[in-house]
Amino acid sequence: MNYLYDDTFEGFLTCVWHHWRTGKADGIFSNNGAYQLDLLHYAQTVETDGRKAEAVAEAIMRKISRWDAERIYRVFLTDEPEKEMKLLSYIRLGFKEGPKIRLLHGHPVVAPVQKAEYRFGAEVHRLCGLVRFSELDGGTLFARIEPDNDVLAHLAPHFADRFKSEPFLIHDARRGKALFAYERRWEVAPFDEGAYLRFSGGEAQIRQLWKEYHAVMATKERLNPKLQRQFMPARYHKYLTEMQP
């Protein structure tokens, strides 16, 4: 049976619940319209149920570990293809192996999950450096990103601490939501920037100074744009001040 869910983590956990209680899952898909009818399997839309999701989450923490529950959540936030089935296999193996599942680095079920988690962590770390704020009229800091994975909530602790005296927001343009933070409190909420963003008067000059500085720092005897792209892939350039013409 193919299960369709509403793209939330609770929805996914509900599917995991149905895998055991209703019938074996052959596929778990998001019902955002991308699902293509499959002649071999009957598709059923799963209604997200907080209690069922909680029961599964609780079982994961009890039978595997808290650490693995967090790993499963992080992998759920990635754009890994077929992440739902990979996670279901991970949970099934975890119920069998218990907490020592995390030691099986080379296992065909564990390795892809481990890799996806690594990619997620790497993007969070990379974005800690690559987010570029601009000062809006009034002093609020605004940044826009289009990350591969849904990293906003994982960026929050770092930036909320670093800019604790500044109100700021980071807009995930791909997912239409934003991180709002001030004085170490933060929240992720749906956001549509509209046309009302106005930059402060000094913004243009600081950007110019940064671009100038960035250009000067390249040593012309050692130019290596391929290496530059390796660290700073082209898909991030769109919102990087220094890469704008």
Add this chain to the structure above:
Amino acid sequence: MEGVLFEKLSVLGEGAKYDVSCSSSGADRSNIGRLGNAACAGICHSWTADGRCVSLLKVLLSNDCAYDCKFCVNRRSADVKRCTFEPRELADLTMEFYRRNYIEGLFLSSAVVGSPDRTVELMYACLWILREVYGFCGYIHAKVIPGVSPELLTQIGLVSDRLSVNMEFPSEESLSRLAPQKKPRSIFSPMRQITQTQMEQKTLKATGNMARLRPAGLDCGAGDGCLADAREAVGEDGDPVGPRAAASGGGLRAGPGEGAGQGAAIVRDRRRRAYRERFAPAGQTTQMIVGASPETDLEIVTLSEALYRRYSMKRVYFSAYIPVAEGPELPSLLTPPPLRREHRLYQADWLMRFYGFRADEILTADHPNLDVDLDPKVVWALRNLDLFPVEVNRASEEELLRIPGVGNTSVYRILRQRRIAPVGYDDLKKMGVVLKRARFFLTANGKYYGDGAWDPCSLREKLSPVSPQISLFEAATGELSVR
């Protein structure tokens, strides 16, 4: 006015870019001031067109130098535009860049303005404004000017995360030939003071894995190894100026005039003061130029090993010499920078810090230079084929680390999985082992996966990365082998 700032930033950034260190690692603290924190692993914020990272705003406070070092862009006799930042101007710029997340902090260096002490006073003024007036809590790396007085060094260490004193050249002769105004003593004495102060405040740590993976047969004191060396090193010629004495003698504590009223309030606040009382929590580094003087790689690697073991340096950086000046003692202006050699030196450096290698294992008197075509770990393995192949399910951590293509992460994973399940050949690939190299040097569950050849020559051929056409081309164009 704005035009002036543009000019200063580009001239003083230009002057600072030959300092290679840009790491923002080693300090871990949350935001106890008003703006900023420091992440232990360091964060890179951008990469320039040469592929090197921009983590800190790396600038000179001034390029108006009193010295005439022959290799340097800012030497007295060079015809370059001279300018100097006002301390507050640079502090403002740092804050604006930091707020926009362009940078992780400030890397402040300077040419010698008048005298070393005068220069460090100016640098301190800027850092003091950042820390005390603006409550800046991000990363600061300050370059120590050789010859600075111990009192000033203490002061600047208390507002910085990391300090560095440049070796400039890997030997005394080259230093006195090419930078006659810098004396070896004026370089080593601040290094020693930094190590000593860290020891007193009990923050001195061994470099990388050097304490844990202590190679056999290296006798340098009993007990805690590297730290014993450091103690010995800093004690040996009895530098009388301890940091404690210096702190009480330093008249600068009250801060330079500007903004003192506002800053004093923060200094009095004990909680906020806690982190400032720590002297250079991220340790010290140094840098030397490679390719401008005749030293062999063996000398360079041995010297860096000594620096790691005796001073517990965090890093020793190598900088491929880029000809910026002409002179009878220097390579010609047409010499391309020895990038490949620099790369191999860094690989050797990693082997020492994270893989438990000794300098005299990597290079010997018969082979005093690193192989440009193969990485030093492979070269070592080919010289010591009798130690291979290694069975991944039985070997110790030290032995696993010495297999070419196996790194620290893979070793960690192998050791963990081994506790509950055997490690097969397919597992190795998933663990991140580079089988292209490693398969010749290991067995998994008793099976060997290399293809036949078991003598240094044919293995070397299989492991050489370049196809014949390219090596012909490289041979024809000499050093122009930019990757």
